[in-house]
Structure formats: structure tokens, C-alpha cells
Amino acid sequence: MNYYDIIFYLFAIITVGSAVFVVTTRNVIYSAFFLLFTFFGVTGIYVLLGADFLAVVQIMVYIGGILILLIFGVMLTNTITNVEIRTGTLHLLPAAIGVGVFMGAVVSVMIWTDWKSQPVANPVTTTKSLGYLLINEYVLIFELLGILLLIALIGAASIARREKE
Amino acid sequence: MIGFPILSLITFLPILGMFIILALPKEQPKNVKYLTLAITAIQVVLAIILLANYNYSAAGIYDEKSFQFIEKFRWINITGISWLGTVKIDYFMGVDGLSTPMVLLTALISFIATLSSWTIEKSVKGYFALFLLLDAGMMGVFVALDFFLFYIFWELMLLPMYFLIGIWGGPRKEYAAIKFFIYTLFGSVFILLVMIGLYFSATELMQDGARVHTFNMLALMNPANYSPDGILSALNPNNLRLIAYIALFAGFAIKIPMFPFHTWLPDAHVEAPTPISVILAGVLLKMGTYGILRISYPMFPDITRQLMWYIALFGMINIIYGALVALAQKDFKKLIAYSSVSHMGYVLLGMASLTTVGINGAIFQMFNHGTITAMLFLIVGVIYDRTHTRGLNDFGGLATQMPVYTGFVTVAFFAAIGLPSMSGFVSEALVFLGAFGVELIRVLTMISTLGILLGAGYMLWTLQRIFFGPLNEKWASLKDLDGREYAMFIPLTIIIIFLGVYPSGMLNIMNTSVNSLVSFVTTTIHSTSLGGL
Amino acid sequence: MLQVGLTHFLVVSAILFSLGIYGIVTRKNAVMVLMGIELVLNSANINFVAFAKYGNYGLGGQIIALFVIILAAAEAAIALAIVLNIYKTFANVNVDEIDKLKE
């Protein structure tokens, strides 16, 4: 048990624990905040895995973008005056069974598989290499993502905008 | 041989007619009727020309050279990738003694049914267009010698039939129409499957010496064409020939209809308009038995020999069961429908005998049942047109009121009973003669003779209930036949009596082919190694 | 066992994944269903990054994770637009009540 391990467990607990709250708490706002912690935990894991740039992106895009978007979503789709913004749950039992079995399967896959495991030290910073890869090997995907974002923009705008009627 | 492609003409003329009808204006339904009549009349003329040029000594069956009026050219030709091989489908038509009687029958019954359709008032254009399409489909089935072409025609007539029953039929027409459709399709998917299986199991020797998978029926009959590893090759130890045979047989049996697949028939008949009942009973049912003789028998002679007892058994069940059920009917048309079940049993029994006499009888019975049952349904139609009821107990004493009609009815009924001097007798007698001669099915044949008795029972009872006894006052104003109805009945009556007195007129057409078929089916051994390979 | 290795990360990811699915399935509120989806995507990302590091697969995994994050953003945008649209139409965002189309 070294510091690395302790930090990992810390983040892992944050991630998993808050994720549990995300999916169980009835209050939507709480849930959103727990999601923040989850993302934060994931960020930590990224850092532990040596993905510094990714961690930053995670914070910026996820926490700064997506989460805010989600909270907006919560706000826009609920009456603000209602202090306790709650949500119901449904088919808990089948979900619990199904997901439980599923989780068992996934976890056992993760544990019992003989993964290739020969970690090497990452370069301190990955940003430059990532940038290089982005416009070289993955340039097509990069461009495609551009179009995807354009489509998302058009689509979101198109669908969310008010009709003139 | 004649200078023009008579088979194509006789098959596709109705389709041409259909297009003309679709182009005709709606306002004058008379034109449509006359056009259809003209087309079916031309078909009859063509059929007569065909008969006039028919070579009675050519056998056909498995030998392409002795088929007549052959039209054969490449229809689909997809040439080669190594693993795919050449795919070729021929447009291959021809007639022999098996199909010629059926072609004649189809032409005749179509013509008569057109006459009978004169009373159709509802969307005349559509009716006659579909009618002609149906006509083409039926004709095609009987002249096609390529399995693929056969199948296309086989299915082609389903849809028009569906509409003809469904739109112009009786109160439960939708039910009857869909039942007919589903049943027949259910049967034909099995035919399709076997067809594909045969396609893969056999090859045909092309002129350039290559061996190519084929749908050519004649090539599929030759055991030498089967490759040893084909699933339907007898050389393959895991072959599926028995299962394929049963599947194919089931496909055809539904059309016959053979017990226990017969339940579509009463419904379809009862609900169909008269001319369609006429076609249904007159021609469509024959397709099943024709298919067995044309396809099942020569392609699976080994299995046929193996299963002949079962075929005879089902023939017997059809005969007895159909007759007994007919005995209990209260609806005139339903009674006739079940009588069809019974009569088609004779065909099965005759076929099961695998003898010249029996199969001759079976084919002859197909033709005779076509004409006789057509007449019976026309008879029902006449009375239904006038009274709008078909209850056997609603009538009585019509003989006084409609003597001429009664005369025709008597002829038709006695023909159906199998009275000598009418065609039905000869074919039934031949069926029994043939079947009895085979020791294996002798007992079944003896039981089947009960059908003669039961047939007389229900027919005469019907005759009595409808025509004899005191006249039911309700019908005191019924008119006897008119000119059109005479025109429907007289040709059929003449044919029935003519063939009863001179059966050779028809038997000679099929004789050579039947002999050839019998010797082929009884002697062909399906385990010889692939010749030349 | 306690020595943190690849498996640990993977287990975290697996749990996250399952919780995501659980959230998607059980929450009534559409927005919270979306949160579940984000959890799923995150768990996959952890996988990619962890595999890349421990398998010595280079930076490919990180790049993929990056793409997924971008995609998640786009998806979230569209999803929220649709949810808003639903809210306008149905006056609520309870997924289970939106079942006019069925059978």
C-alpha cells in the first residue's frame, strides 16, 4: 500500500460512492451534485493513469459543460418554485436483478481476464503527443467530430427553438 | 408442328387481354365481357389447334425430344464466378400426354366460366382483368417444364384468386379468401424449398459440356444428373429425399385438397362466386395432382414406390370421408364442394396404383372431374342466381318448374355418381381397375368402392330434396334456363357424354405418356453413380 | 490484491458502468436518465485510458477517450434539446409517462 494506492482508493470511493448516490437519491439537484463528485473522481483516476490532458478536458468539458447543461436541463424542466425537486423510480426489482447479474458478469470479466499488463511510465505530459496524433493518425475522426458537433449544434438548435406559431 | 409459339400464345393471351381491359373505359362493361369471352374463345380454338396437331405417339415425361410444341430459350443466365457457378433458368414450355388434357380443360373451363360470369355487376373491369390473370396462371402451370417457371405460375394465380373470392364472394368471403390464400401459400413454400433442394442436388449437361445447376424438370428427373453429395441425391447417405418428398407432396396435397388439408375448400367454394367456384373446382384442384404426377413422381420414383400405400390410404380417406361429410351437408354448394374432395380421392387412389390403368384413370378422372364439377357448380349458380338461397331443404319440386334445368342436373349428377355412358364412370372404373390390380393397396381399393355407394347416396338425396316432391310454392315463378345458360351446359354435357361413350378420345392423348411415366417411375433406380463425372 | 493494478481501475469502471445502466433503467426523470448515460460513457473512458496505460498501447486509448468526451458533449446537447422539447409537449419529463406509442 503506497500513496498511489491510497489515492486510488480515495478516488475510487469518491467515484463509486457518489455514483451510487447519483442513481439512488430522489432529489434531482442532489443527484446532479453527486454527479459532479463522480466526474471529479474520474478525473482523479485519469490523473492516476497519467492522462493529464484528459483530466483537464474531463473537468472542462464534463464538469464545466455537460454537468452545467444537465443542471440547466433540470432547472428548465421543473418548476423552480418547487424546492424539493424529486424524481420517482421504477422497476427497481428487475433493474436490481438484471444490473446485479450484469455487474457480476462485468466485474468477473474484469477480474478473471488475463489482461496484458506491463505498465510503463507515461511521459509527464501527453498534450503534445495527443495533438500530434489528432492531426495525423486520427485526423479523419477529428474532422468527423467537427461535423458531428456541427450537426449537434444544428440539431439541438433546431429542436429546441420555439415554433413561431 | 405449328408455325407459331402456341403455348406462349395460349398462356399469355389472357395477360394481353388483361392489359387491354385495364385500358378500356369503365363505362361499358359489356365490352369487357365480350373481350374476355373472345379471348377465352381464342384459347379454346388454340387448344383445339393444339390437339389437332398433337402427336399421339410422343411420350414426353422425361424425354425432351418427345415433348411437343416445345418453346425453350434462356431466360436468366448469370455466368460464372467459380463458387457460384452458372445460374440459368429456362423459359421452357411443352406439352405431353399429362398436360394436354389439362390445357384443354383449362381452356374449356375458362370459356365456360366467362359465360357464367356474365351476371357479374360489381366492378366488371377488375373482375375480368383478374379473371384473365388467373387464366394465364393456370395455363402456365400446365405448360411449364421449368420448375422455376412452374412455381411462378403456381403462385401467380393465388392473388387473383384471393381477390376474386374476396371481392365478389359471399358473406364470409374475406375469411374464405384469406384461408385459401394462407393454405395454398403454406403449401407452396414447401414446394419452393424442395425446388431449391433439387436445384442444388442436380446438374444439367450443357451443350458446351459444362454441368450447370438447373430447374429444368426433365433434367431433375434423370438420376444420372444428381451429384453424389447433393442433399436430395440418393447417393448421399444423409439424403433428405423422403422428407423432401413429403414436403412436396404436402404442398400439392393442399391444392388437391387432400384430407386433412381440405378444410379451405368448402369455405372457398361456398363463398366464391359461381364462375370462380367453377374454376376452382374445375382447374385449380387439378394442379395438385398434376404437380404430383409431373414433379413428385418422376423426380422421386424411389420414394413414390415406397409411399404408394400411404398415398392410396389418403385417397381412400378422401373418397370415404368426403362422401360421408357431403352426406351431412345442408348447403348445396358445400355438398358439391365435399363431393369434390371425394372425387379427387379417386385421382389419388389411381395415382397410387402406379399402373398404366390406374394413372390413366387418374388423369382421366382429373379431366372428368373438371368438367363434371364445373357443371355442378354452374348448376348451383343457376339456382342461386334465381333464388338467393342454397339450402337443400329450401327447395322441392323444382323439376316441374324447370324441366330442362332438371334434365341437365340429372345428367351432371349421374355423371358425378359415375354412371356408365358418362365420362366419370370410365375414369372411376379405370382407377379401380388399376388400383385393385396392385396387391399392396387392394384392401384400400375395396374399401374405396364404398365411395360409389355413398356418392349415389348424397347425390340422389340432393336431387330428391331439390327437384322432386311437390313444388315449393315460393318458387312457382322460377324461370327455366336462358340461352346463355344453355351455352354453358350444352358443351359440358356433350363432352361428358362423348367421353363416356368414347373415352379413347381422351385416353389416347395421355396413353403413351402414362406408359412412359409408369415405366419410368417403376423402374428408375435412384442410386446410380453420376454418369460421366 | 491490494496492490493497485489494472484490475482495480477496471473494477471501478465496471461498477460505474453498471450503476449507469441502473440509473438509466430506474430513474423517471429524463435528465437523470441522461446522467446515467454519462456514467456509462465515463466508465468506458476509464477502460480505454487504463488499458492504454497498462497494456502499453500508446496514446490511442486517451485519444479515444477524448473523442468520447467530445461526443458526450454533443450528445448531451442534443439530448437536452429533446428533453426540453418533451417538456414543452408533455409538461413533464418522466420517461415512463411518455408511452403513447406502444404495442
Add this chain to the structure above:
Amino acid sequence: MNESLIVNLSIIILFLPLLGFVTLIFLGKWIKKLHLFEVFILGLALILSIVVMYAKLSFYNVKDIVAAFTWISMGNAPAIGSINIELGIKIDNITAIMLVVVNLISFLVHMFSIEYMRGDKRYTRYFAYLGVFTFSMLGIVLTHNFLMMYIYWELVGLSSYLLIGFWFEKKSASDAAKKAFIVNRIGDIGMFIGILILFTQYKTFTFDVIFQQIGLGNLPFNSTAWLTAAGILIFMGAVGKSAQFPLHVWLPDAMEGPTPVSALIHAATMVAAGVYLCVRIFVMLTADAMLVIAVVGAFTSLIAATIALTQNDIKKVLAYSTVSQLGYMVMSVGVGAYTFAFFHLVTHAFFKACLFLGSGSVIHAMHHEQDIRNMGGLRKKLPITYYTFLISTVAISGVPFTSGFLSKDGILAGTLAFGKLTSHWLIPAMGFLVAAMTAFYMFRLVILTFHGEPRDHHKYEHAHESPFVMVAPLVVLATLSIFIWYTPNPFAPADGWFLKNWVKTPAQVTPVQTRFEFMKPSTEEAKAEVHGEITHSVEYTETMHWAHYPAMILSLIVAGLGILIAFMFYQWKKISADKLAEKLKTLYKLSLNKWYLDEIYDATAVSGTLGFGSILAWFDNKIVDGIVNGSAHVTQLVSKFSNLFDTYVVDGFVNFTAFFSGFVGLSFRRLQTGKVQTYIIFVVFSIIILLLIFKPF
């Protein structure tokens, strides 16, 4: 007179009545008095047939004339060889005689009918039917093969059907017609199977070829049992047509037809066709078959006679008498008295036709009164009818100097000989009993009808003798009932030209071991002693000689006794018939109600078949259709789905997988809840299931 002329004449004779039929059916509507054309045609046919008979009997007495053509040829059939089905005619002596008998009676009946049927609304059609009947009957007579026999057999059935049901407005008439046809068909099936057996073995229908083959030892399926079976089965045709027990029930009912028809068809000719058939196949009958035939015949004659005792309808009495006499003939074939069977066929044809026509005359005179209890004393009103009727009655009773005495006596002698040779004594006993009863009931009929006081005065007053065309046939037929036409010696039928020259027992072809002892040929010397062709043993000839006189005396006694009793009962009223009936109530009722056979048949065979038919129809509708269709019952049981099923049925959606596919479809549809999260749960579970299935370890 050469052979081909005889053949041609026979063919002309055959087709003349058909020509009449066709002419009358198509032109009868437009041309009045066309029926006379038919009568004329029959007259012509009669003359020609007399010519043919004369030619045949004089010039070709021992040679059969055969002419045939190929009707159906099936080429060279695999494994069988060539199959040719021939049609043709064979004229031997019995054919020639039958030609005249049929034509004569037919002609007389035509003549009689001119007056009898006058005023009927289907007058010409009646003659047309008679024409087609005559044609068919002649066909039976002339045929040289089984197939043609069967064909004409059926055609005779058709014409019988048409004529019995001639007054189809009466339900009883159409019922009777239907019954006649169907009951006949039962017999025909047997006959048909018999023919099938023969054809299967010999690939031909021709009598001569088949008999020749049997003679050569080529038996059906190489078994004497099959030969016996074939004989009995073909005999079944005769059972139907000749109204033998148990298929005799149609004949009395057939009296619903016009009386001349009864005379022609149901007394003289058609019903005799069965006997004719037996005579034709006589040579191939084995001992077992013959015994069956004898027993059937004897039993039939007895049971019919018992019924005839009590009937009150004049035609019914005659009908049962006919059945009884037919039983006699059949029995005669069975006991091997071939010649007497045929002889009785001919004599019976004449006197029974006379009786029927006479009854027709009475009925005509009484305005269609048929109950003898309402008659009486008609002797004065209808003298000619009375005397002809009486002559015929005397003939049928077997009083000497009549033809009936000759033939009946021969038959009784035959049975007696049979009894002696085989110890089957019951058959002669029955024969004599029937002879007594015949005499009794026939005289009962005569007395009740013509003697005594009229019991229905109103009808009696109006009765008058029939016109010439009606009585002339009576006279002719009565004349033919005198012995002189057949033999110069009224007590020795075998010495007459009819039996001595014309009709001879043909040689049996059955294997020797299957014959009765007395039918086996004796030594060569013995054979030479008796008639050339006969295959009987010497003992048989001797026994026949022995039986001749006892039989004659016995028959005279029983006939006299019967007549005496009849007079005691009805003329002199010494004994009260009613009281006797009261005493023997059970027997009387049995007899009056024809042993309840009709009722038994109705209750068993007819309603059994109909009931079975209904059951099957129900089965077909509900089960066969139902299994495939999704039966309504299952529907109701599954009440949850019943509503859906109703719409389903109404919707015309029912089909063979209705229940199944409907259920499956519904369950599948239930999966589609519309809730997207449910779908996702399904996905999760699907993945788990797939994982469980496809785990590659």
C-alpha cells in the same frame, strides 16, 4: 342368314330403342303423338329379334356368335403388356331367347301404356324412359363381357330410377326411386369388386376368355378361394338387381312407379337380369359359391312368400311374389338346375308381366285404387282381365298345363336332387313350402279382387273393361303361359324344344376339386351317355330322373293345398282370416310389416351412415378445421383472449395458426410496452441471456 347379318341386326335391335329415346327427349316437346314412334320402333325391334332368334336357333344352334371391337387401348403398358378393353356382343341361344322376351314384353308394355298413361303431363317422356330402359336391358342381354354388363347394369338402374320416380311429385315415389338405385348400388359394388378380381387376373373382361382361362387352371391370384369370392361378389350384383335377400327391400317400394313399368322392369325383365347374370357366370361358380347362391335364393323366396301372404296392396302382393319367384330362380342356379332357372326366367317373365298388366288394368279400372280390400267381384266388370289374370295365376301356382308348372316343377326337382346328393334337405323343403304359399297368396289375390261381392261400390260402379290396347297384351301374355309354346308334353319339360334343343347346361370351367361331387364329370363312357356338353356326373342325371316324379307329385299336392286353403279362407269363408291373424298376431305383424326389414335398415345402415356423416361433418367443421383453425371451444376456454378472438374471427383472420400465432403475436406485442426503460431492461437481460448461451467455455 350369315353371322354378320345376325350381329348387325342385333346391333340395330340394341340401338333402336335408344334412337327412340333420343328422338322423344329432344323432339317430344314439339311433336305430338311422338310416342307412337317409340311403340313402332319397339314393334320393329320385336320383329327383328324374332328374326334373330329364329336364325340363331335354326342355323347356329350350337355356335355362339361373337363380335367385338376395342373400346379403350392402353398401348403397351409396362409390366403388364397390352391392355385392350373390348366391347362387343355375344349371341348364344339364351341371348337370342332373351332378345325376344325383352322386346316382346317391352312392346306389349308400350302398347299397354298408350292407354294407361294417357293424360299424364309427361306422357312422351315416359315413353322415352321406357326406350332407354329397353336399350339398357338389351345391352345386358347382348354383352359378351363383364364391363359392358356392368355398364348396362347401371344404365338399367338409371332407367329404373327414372321410371320408379316418374311421378316424382309424390315423395314416396322419389324415395322409392332413390332407394332402388342405392340398394342396387350396394350389390353393384360387390359385382364391381368381383369384376375387378377377374380383370386383375386376366386383363380382360370378356366372358369367354376368362372362362377359358379358368378352365385352363389359371385362377384369380392362384387361389380357389378367390374364384369363389369372385363368383359370390359378382352374384352380389344379382342380389341387388334381382332383389334377393337382404337387398330385396327396394322392389316392393318400386311399385310406386307406373304399373306397366312394374310389369316390364320389376317383374319381367330387369329383375331377371340378375338371374341372367347368374346364368352367365354359372360356369365359373364353385361349389361354395353355388351353395351360397342356393341358400340366398331359397331364403329370399321363403321370406318374400311369407310377406306376400298378408299384403293388401295388389301390386305389393305381386311384388313379393316376384321376389319370391326370383329367389326360386336364383336357388335354381345354386342347386345346379341351370336350364330350369333360365326356363323359369322366361315363363315367369310372361305370366308375371301378365299379372302386373292385369293389375294395371284393374287399377286403371278402379281409378288408381290398389287396396284389394276395396275390390271384389270385378270378374263381371273386367272379364278379359280376369281370365288372363287367372291363367297367369294358375301358371305361377304351378298347375299343370301351364308354363309355370313346367319350370317350377323342374326347379323343385332340381332342389330335390340337390337335397339328395348333398344332404342339404332344407333347400327343397323351403322350395316346396314356398310353392304352397305361392299358390295360396296368388289365389287369395284373385279371390279378393275378382270374386265375391264388391266392397267399394262406388268404385265398382265406375269400373269397366280396359280398351283394346290394354287387354291385347294381356291376352298375348296369358297365351304365352300355356305349356304348348315350350314343350309338347306338359309333364316332361326336358323333352321340349326349349330345354332339349335351345338351352343346355354349359360345361363348368372351375377346377374339378372345387365343384360339387355331382358336378364332376364322370368317366368318359358315362359322359357320352348323357348330353354332349353336360359335365354333371351320372349320379346327377340319375337323381334328376329319380326326382322328376316325386317333385311333380309333391308340387301338385302343395299347390293344390295352397289353392284349397285360399278358397277356404276367402271364397268359402270356412276359416276366418282375421281370427287366424289375431291368433298368430306376432307372425302376422311380422309378415305384414315385411319382417320390419325396412325399419331395421333405416335404424342401422341408413341412419348409421347419415349419423356418421353428420358426425364426420361436425368433426370436419370443428376438429379438422378447428385444429388448424383454432377452435372456438379453445377460444372460450381461454376467456381472457375470447374477446380478442371474437374480433379475430369476425375479422376473417382465423387461420390455421390463429390461436398460436395470435397468442404469440399478442405476447410479443405485450413486450412493446411503450416505456423505453422497459426496453432497456429487456436489452440488459437479453445480453445476459446471450452471454449465458454463447459463453465459449
Add this chain to the structure above:
Amino acid sequence: MANTNLYHSLSLITPEIFLSVALVVLVLADLVLHKDKKLIPYIALLGIIGTGYLTISQFGMSGFAFQNSASMFSSYGMITVDSFGIFFKSIVLISSLLIILFSFQSEEIQKINDRIGEYYALIFGMILGMFFMISATDLILIYLSMELMSLSSYVLAGFTKLRDRNSEASLKYLLYGAVSSGLMLFGISLVYGLTGTTNLYIINSLIQGPQINLFTLAFACILIFAGIGYKISSAPFHFWTPDVYEGAPITITAFLSVASKAAGFALLIRFIKTTFVSYVDPNGWWHLINVFDWKTLIIAVSILTMTLGNFSALWQNNMKRMLAYSSIAHAGYLLLGLVVFSNQGLIAILIYFSVYLLMNLGAFLVVMLIANRIGSEDIDDYNGLGITSPFLSVSLAIFLISLTGLPPTAGFIGKLYLFIALVDAKMIAVAVIALLNTVVSLYYYIRVLKHLYLVKPVKEPVAITTSFSNTVLVSVLMLPVIFFGIYFEPLVNFAKSCLLILGL
């Protein structure tokens, strides 16, 4: 990366580039022409035609684009251009062209004319996504192209916003799609973990090694199949289909049912063929690497799919929904072509798809034209239309008969080739089940005909006259259905020439 490599790659994806440009032009045009948007559909048409031209000019060309220079398998790229891909691209393009033409006629689309630019832009987004799905050989590209297509289609499904059901369809599609793609992504991550790459060719060579954990691979395969299966709406991942098809605008439904399914199939076939097939023998049989039993999986899924689709369709009263189930069933039939794992099966799929394009789009077109006039897609509202509107009814009848697979329509040829492939592979039992399914399918297709022709309408149905352009459009779809039913040589020859899937 060398420049030549990039140019080479770019030259291979000219259709995709053109599409992207067209997309941008559409967006710009929408902004510029915000007053009068009449031109926009024509721009879209031009875009399709241009792409079509470029695609067809690629015919016969094959190669890899965007090769991974860093890898030792540098010869395999992210994109593969081959005739197989071109075939499916053509299918997508033809259906897109027809959808644009449909959109001219659709009243639903007419009503949102002010957003028509976005509509077409999103359609182009979908097409682009499909193009990449068809030719991608890299898992991550596959995933992203699927997402591109999905995101566009989520929006399009709810695009018209005219009725509740639009929004609902779009939400359901979104949630379902997001979960499916999430599962797929997780599967991809597992594959990545096992092999360290996302390139299919490399995976193919790596999984033949012994060290691969088969269970994990199977798990990953199933997860990935869930993603693809959702696109082709195969059971048990089909649940979204009926709801979305019913709710979406009819043009989009038609598009989803053909183009998106085509792309999904192309992807599935390419994925399996490239990743799991070790070699193709001279007889055209594909030999699977013995790591995952795709054969059994697909047989099971195929049978389940067609059975489920057919039986559920029995009960539908909404035409679109019925056609949705029918399209599920057809996905099942199409999968049959894959279960045999042979070129014979592939050819059957290609033929079936060509035919399916015609008949399914045709059916949707007629349904749309009828809905334009009577405002309903309910089968009950079709009563009596057969008499009053003969042309549309006859065409619909022909399309439905073809969908059933009866001769002499092209649908029969499609089925015939599928069954030929099955029988050739000696999978008779599967063929029998499929055939019986065909019989079941007859029920619901024929039911439409029943309502058109046989059922007496309560009130006199409206007579629907078709404009000239509609008549032409319907005929363009209907005549080939008949023609190919009678003479299918060109169809088969075309399919035969499009069999090449570049692989090991």
C-alpha cells in the same frame, strides 16, 4: 504521415468529402436564403447526385484510406473502399434521393418549410454517418460514425414536432440509442483492452493468437452486436423500432427503414467478415476464426427477429407501425444471408437489399401519399380505397405482395436467393422456419389488401388522385419490382459484381 498517403486517402473518400461540403453548403444556404427556401431541396438533390456520381466513379476502385503509419500493420487503414461498400453506399444514396423526392410530396415536411435547411443538413449528416459506417474498418470510427448518424436521426425523428408522437419518438430513440451505443462503446473498450488496437484487420490477426480470453471476447462481441443490432433493429434490440417508426415523420421512417438498416448491415457484415473470418475458400465459404460462435448467435437472432417481427405485425392497425414490424422481420430474413457465412449468402443479402429498397420505400411512399390525403395511417381508414383509388391501391398491393415474397415480384427473387443460400449451406431447418414465417407474414400484408378491397367502407372513401410526379415516383419504384421479378439477371449480375470485401 507522408503527404502522398494523405492524398491517396483523400482521393478514396471523395464522396464523403463532397457530402461534407454539401452539408456545409446547405447550412450556409439555409442562413443566406432564410426568406425563401425553395432552392434548398434542389441543393440537397444536387448534393446527392454529385455524391452519387463520385461514388459510382469509384466503382471498381478499392483500397485503404488513412493507414496507420505508426503500426506494423500499416497497410490497413481506417477506411476501406471496395465494391461491397459502394453497393451499400449506392443503396443509401438511392434511398436518400428518393427520400428527398418524397419530401417534396410529403405534407408533413411541407409544414416545416421554414426549417427545411436544417432538415436536409441533418439528412446529410445521417448520410455521412452511414457512409463512414459502411466503409469504416476501425472500431472507434465505426462508433463515431454511428453516433453521427444517430444524433442526426434522433433529431429528425422528432423534427416536425407536429404531434406528441414526434417528440416521444425522438426521446425514445435517443435514450435507447444512447444506451446501445454506450454498451457498444464498452464492448469496444474491452476489445481494445484485449488487443490494444481498434483496427479490425489488426484485431483479426491478433485474435487468432491463443492468449485471447474467449469469454471476454464473447462478452465484447455481444456488446458490440447490441450496438449494431440496434441499428438494424434485430431482436432483442429492436424495441425502439415500432415506436420510433410510428412516431417519426414518414419520410424519416422510410429512410430509417432502408438506409439506416443498409448501413447497419454493411457494418455488421464488414465487422464480422473483416474481424472474424480467417479465410474465404474457393467455393465462397467463409471460415470463421474459432473464437466466437457468430453462426449460432446470428441464427438465433435471425429466427427470433423474423418471428417476433412477423407475429407482432399481425396485430397492428397503424400502417407505419405494421411496416416497422415488417421491417424488423425483414431484418431477420436479411440476417439469414449472413448465417450461411458464404459469398452465396452475401449475394443474397445484396439482392435482397436492392429489392427491399424498392418495395419498402414504395410501400412507405404509398402510405405517405394516402396519409397526405386522408390524414390517417390507420388500416381501418383504408377501407374501400381499392375501388376509389385504383392506382395507389394496386401499387400498394404490388409492394406488399413483393414484401411477402410471392412471384412474380422482385421480393420473391430476394427470398429465393436467401433460401438458395440456406439450402446450399444445408440449413434446411432454418429455411423451413423462415418459410413458415413468410406464410405468417402473408396474414398482415394481405390484411391491408383486405381493407383496401374487401371491406365495405362505412362512408364513401375519398378518391385519391395522384399528381403526375407522384405517379411517376410510384411507378419508378413499382415497375422495377415487377421487372426484376420476371427478369432478375441484371440484379444478380450487379450484386455479383459487388461482393468484394477487402480483407485478409
